[in-house]
Amino acid sequence: MILLVKSGGESSLPEWRVLFATLLPELEVRWWNDPEVRAEEVAYAFVWAPEPGRLARYPNLRLVVSSGAGVDHIVGDPALPCVPIAKMAAPEAVARMREYALATVLFHHRKLHRFVANQRARIWREEETTEAARRSVGVMGLGTLGLPAALALRDVGFRVRGWSRTGREVEGIETFSGRDSLPAFLGGTEILLCLLAATPETAGIICARSLAMLPAGASVINAARGSHVVVTDLLAALDSGHIEAATLDVFDVEPLPEDSPLWTHPKVLVTPHVASLPDRAARARFVAAAIRAFEADGTVLNRYDPARGY
């Protein structure tokens, strides 16, 4: 039986082989584009952004494991076979996102982006900032990654509010749900952190209209999917001064194309889709756990639900 791998580029195959040799010694590990793979032997696929139509080629495919927490890079395939999908949920991914949320919210809270820009011009200038206890952070999405991030931000002292589809209640966090509550949620958000799942409903949710609902001087962080942000609208809001700064980890096209204006914008920090990236050993452990659980009794860990869209 074959475990087909498409994650991290073909150069990472030797490392995946070493990791899976220990964790799943009975499986044959093959790269996605290996021409010698016999389609009927493929039982498992561990993938990031498989080409549409490809997964349908494997008649005995039992389980797909997504290399990321989201599945939008898989489920857009019109020929997607009816096979369960386990969404990457390495405990490390949660910890990584929590760290990234803290790092980037604190970066904007303490206006480090201004110091980075001032340093280039050799400008020594204090920036008066409020303490965390008086700073409001709004987290969009309170799921597997969003909720732990919101709790961590609350625990370091920020005033945290959360916006989610279901409007769950969380201690010490003011929660909002549904489109109708967006003006109230955004109106009281000084640092916006987007950790939403990518669904048709959330596409373009950070646009001219919603950015205008944020108070003047707010900052925006997107560590979910590029599709959530209308980049031209964000750039206009940065240039008008309404939005103070932005950190973006995800983009419609990745790697971010060389001619993107985001690379050189003085108010934008670009990170290369690393927010929740666990190291390979951690991801391999989740793949092994998902396959073991499925083999034991058909359990699909952290299963993709087509009805919800994530």
Next chain:
Amino acid sequence: MILLVKSGGESSLPEWRVLFATLLPELEVRWWNDPEVRAEEVAYAFVWAPEPGRLARYPNLRLVVSSGAGVDHIVGDPALPCVPIAKMAAPEAVARMREYALATVLFHHRKLHRFVANQRARIWREEETTEAARRSVGVMGLGTLGLPAALALRDVGFRVRGWSRTGREVEGIETFSGRDSLPAFLGGTEILLCLLAATPETAGIICARSLAMLPAGASVINAARGSHVVVTDLLAALDSGHIEAATLDVFDVEPLPEDSPLWTHPKVLVTPHVASLPDRAARARFVAAAIRAFEADGTVLNRYDPARGY
């Protein structure tokens, strides 16, 4: 009675006047260089870096309040009068330093400095990083500012070790004390955060010898005093690659001179002595509390002890 003020530059005097009019309405608030101040009427001085010899001119001076947490900018005066000194300890200063510690340690932990540099060159490159639970942060100085910072770093998940003069015990933090323990302390420190008081014993403590004790790839943050770091040694360690990156908030000469090589070094983040800076309202509240306590029964809040040197 006069409260003489030298903090934040003369342009801040109107704001200080408004704040103190509410908090200490019985005192006359005058700027440090006001030629019309009658020396014998000065009862209190709230200062940052007063010129040597100046404080000795006021025969009825009762209390000096330092505008910063340290007093090295005051006690170097050879003509320092025998007047008690209260060191700024606005609760906000502790919270600010805790935030700065979190912001800068997370900045280095997640290698944001590399992304800042890569962005300028339009380079999209993942940086594999360990999670906080496997990352060791060493805090030098476990005093008023250092201990809360160390605890906050522990609470967000880092492995924290502390080095202090007295070697106090702190739950969940491995502590070290004395010069003899420096090799052991530094040898296990991946991100070093210096929050020491500035004394003759700690001057130049971050030098070629101690930097060499850090493991290769370590990062250095100094938010205490410029005198702790031998800048030429730090630059050499950055250039050799032994030290990955540095964030510096304090310098021997401030503002940092325009010709300092720190401004343009690609591995250095310069912040303009803002780490623990509370806003003016918070500092004014501490000054008022210190004067009230002194007037009530001679208590000196957070008193400078010449024997310890801080």
